[in-house]
Structure formats: C-alpha cells, structure tokens
Amino acid sequence: MNCHHFEKLIPLYIEGDLDEREMKQVAIHVSECHACARLANQFNASQAWMQTLTPPEFNEAFFRDLQQSVMQEIQASAARQTFLQALGWRWKPVYALAFLLLILFGAFTFYVFSGKSVVKENPEIVNRGKDDETPQQTPPDKPPEPLVMPNDNPNDKPRGTGIAGVRKPRVKPQERIKLPDVWEPQNILEPIVTTEISLQNPDDIFSEEPHWFETDFKPIETTRIEIQTGDPNVRIIWFAPKPTESPKTITD
C-alpha cells in the first residue's frame, strides 16, 4: 500500500469511520509516514475548526412563534377543506373507479370495432354509388359457368368455351368490352353476336390440351357471343369459331 491509498482513508480515519482492520493499518502508516501524519493533522485541525460552529442563541420567543405559526397554518388548512373533501371524497377509490371505467370503455370500444372488421366487405357494396371510371379498380367479373350439354361426358373437364379445339381465351381485365351506358334488356333468346378476332397471337388460340377429335392446329377465327340475362349484372360471353362449313348443332 502506498501513501496515495492512505490519503483516501485519512478523512475517514480521523473520525473513526473505518472498520477495525483499516483503522489499524492507517494508524500504523501514519505513525511511520511524516507526510501522511501531517495530512492527518491538517484534517484534525479543519474538523476542529468546523465543529466550533456554534449556532446563535435562539430565544424562547423564536420557538413559541414557530410553534404558533405552524399550528395556525394547520388549522387554516383544515378550514380550507375543499368541497370534495367535505363530501368525503377520497382519491384512492376514485382512482380505482376511474381505472375500472377506462377498462370497460376500452373493452366496449374493442368489441364494437372488432365486430365491424369481421364483416367481409363486398366489393359491390363498396363500389356501389361510385363512378366506375377505372375498370382496374373493380375486380374482374367471375367468368360464368360454361353451358353443360346433357349429352356431354360428365367426366370431361369443363371447357371455357364449350367448343372443342379452342383454347380458353385469356381475357385480360383490360380487354373487357365496356358496356354501353344505356343498357336495354335483351331477350335471352336473342344473343348479341359480334364477329371479331379476339386474339392477336395465333398461337394463343391453341389449346394446351387438344381435344380428341382435333387433327390440325390451325388458327381459326372466333365469334364472340354475348348473352345478357335478365339480371343486368349477369352476362354470358363465349367465343365460338366462325362457322365456315355447315354449323354444328348443339346436339352434335
């Protein structure tokens, strides 16, 4: 141990604030080291000087006045009892009640808003009354179920067009024909027939799974057939090959 270590202990040593072991060590060092002994004497002198701080004589009038002022203030505060305190208002039960009300309000709010989120929003309901200026915003119409003829093999995979050899066209939402603003109900027995080549790439019309009666893969012209049902929201669209020979009847 060196003097630097004992210098830190000497302020506590002079008033006996060290444990027994440390007190002995410092006492031995101070007796051997002149510098530390001088330091200890300086500390003793300063302590003695500080402890000469004697307070002034406080007379009885001082204490009497202090006591009276304190009691007056206590009585005044009791007289200043608030209206709530007069009602027996206690803060702790009020805090507990307020906390309980807050929890109930939170639970009620959660119940109300969670119930609204459970209901799945119907796009039609969402878009009802709104201008349909951008077709992209409306979800694409679900393609109608293809007509299934009675003589069709029920094991056959349903075909999008109902006509063999024609691949199910890829109708992109952007290519949908926009309906006229004014829609007159059409007789279901009078289909709207439009003739157009709906596909640009001839390869696209080839079916991935050619039908059993197909022999050649040739691009064919298709006819777009639309049938508007009584419900203005339901429309049947399919692409039929443009008849070049005698048209096949439905029963074929």
Add this chain to the structure above:
Amino acid sequence: MMIVEGCEIALMTNSFELEESAARERAMALVIERVKAGDNTAFEQIIHCYQRKIVLVAWRMLGNQEDARDAAQDTFLKAFKYLKSYDTRQDFSGWLYRIAVNSCNDIARRRGSVGQFTSFEAEHAAGNFSDLVGRDNLEAQAIKTQERALINRALKSLSEKERAAIVLRDLEGYSTNEVAKILGSTQTTVRSQISSARAKIREFHSRMLVSLRKGAGEKGSKGEF
C-alpha cells in the same frame, strides 16, 4: 408533559441509549396515533419535542435564522401532511430529519445560494446580543459571528448531499449508519460523501490560514479569500 420532558432530557444529553430511545419511540408512537385519529393539538407535542433540533440542523444547513425558521416551519407542515402515510416501524426522528434536509435543500435552491451568513450588524439588530453587557462581550461576539460566516462559507462550497452528510455526521453527531438511514442512502455512499466533504473543508481551511498569514504579514490586516 411527561412526553415533552422525556424528549427534552434525551435531547439535552444527546444520548442514544437503547432504553431511552425505545421509551421515546413508544411515547412518540402514541402521540402520532392521536394525530392520525384527528387530534391536531397532539401535534404540538411533536413540534415542542423536535423544534430545537430541526432549527439547529436547518441553521447549519442554511446559515441564517430566517431561512432556518422557514425550513423548520416547512418541515413540520410537511410532517403533519404526510403523517398519515408514516410507517410506525421506521424511526420517527430519522423520518423527520429527512423532511428537514429536503426542505433545506428546497429553500437553498429557491434562494439561489446557501450560507448567506448573517452579519454582526444584522444579528445585533435582531437583538441576539441584548443579553451581553460590555464592549468585550460584543467584540467576542463579533469575532464569533465572523468565524461562523467563514464556516458557513466553507459549507456552502459543498454539494447538497455532502453538506447534509457532514452536518448530520460531524455537527449533529449521528453515526454513518444513522446518517444513511436519514438520507435514504447506503453507508458506502455516505462515507464517500463525508470523505469528499472533509477534504473540501480541509482545503478551504488551509487556504484560509494561508490568507490569514499573508494578511498578518501585510501590516496586520486580514486578507480576503
């Protein structure tokens, strides 16, 4: 009255013997129960029992009578206010001292300075020397006042915690364990604060002595430092 006399005897002897301490605590517990029950007049006994000690501590912390009185008044008012939440298992005097130390720190911060020592003229005007007769006594008091001012200035150089620790330990005579309980700290922390405070006091005292020697060397006039 028995309670009051018991308090005064214990305070005069400054004794912390277990029997007296236990008896005092029991008596104080009865008074506190009465105050909690709504008997405000019982609080007068508490004031009478502790006012001297609290005023002395406040004076040593703040350095002048006016601030000491304000701090003592604030201490007792807070004690009355928070007496309902006082735990009877803890030491009442330590609890009261803690309130007193905090009040002193609040006033010191509000005033902006600590240890605005009272000058000899101010104390004379206050009539503190009215009992003294003769020029010698007045002169002695003037020297004493000057010394007091210097010591207060030395205490002013300490931080709040150092000042509280050294006043309670070296001037009030509490042990480091009791000081730690009063200040709500640990013994290690209190020892550290006391050590630092004593080192600063020693430094102040050394510089004061050097200044006095210089002043004595300059035709007997005291130098300022």
